[in-house]
Amino acid sequence: MKIIIIIVAIILIAGFFGFIALYPSIIIESPYAVLGYGSAAIYMTIRNLGLNEICLVKVEVMEPPGLAAMLHTTIVENGIARMKSVDRICIGPLGTFELRRGGYHIMLGGDIGEVDSFKVKLIFSDGREVIVIAPVKGGLG
Numbered sequence: 006m007k008i009i010i011i012i013v014a015i016i017l018i019a020g021f022f023g024f025i026a027l028y029p030s031i032i033i034e035s036p037y038a039v040l041g042y043g044s045a046a047i048y049m050t051i052r053n054l055g056l057n058e059i060c061l062v063k064v065e066v067m068e069p070p071g072l073a074a075m076l077h078t079t080i081v082e083n084g085i086a087r088m089k090s091v092d093r094i095c096i097g098p099l100g101t102f103e104l105r106r107g108g109y110h111i112m113l114g115g116d117i118g119e120v121d122s123f124k125v126k127l128i129f130s131d132g133r134e135v136i137v138i139a140p141v142k143g144g145l146g
Contacts, residue, residue, distance in 0.1 A: 047111040068124035072115040
């Protein structure tokens with residue numbers, strides 16, 4: 006009887022970890038946006054609960070319509086900050102990545118106008134899509 010319980014436990018544990026490996030969770034925490042001059046930046050924390058690296062490869066703006074989204078990082082050279090476009094942001098297995106002021110972020114451009122929030126679709130390297138609503142919490146500068 007003890008052997009059967011051990012075998013069942015091993016099968017359940019293996020099944021659980023197999024499920025996590027095949028269907029890892031992505032958790033988005035604390036999304037918010039900051040308005041700029043004809044632009045906006047979105048920040049958040051992305052948690053990868055899976056056992057494989059996953060990369061954010063694209064962002065699409067759902068609301069308001071007509072805006073472009075790009076993945077950026079901020080680089081400081083000779084005391085001057087500038088933004089640089091990146092093609093992906095990768096999160097390691099069981100890892101966390103923070104999009105924050107002065108670092109990696111989602112840059113929005115276009116006719117932003119007066120908005121209270123942005124609805125964006127995050128597209129990951131495995132094809133998974135996550136919808137995020139980022140409330141506006143201030144302005145740049």
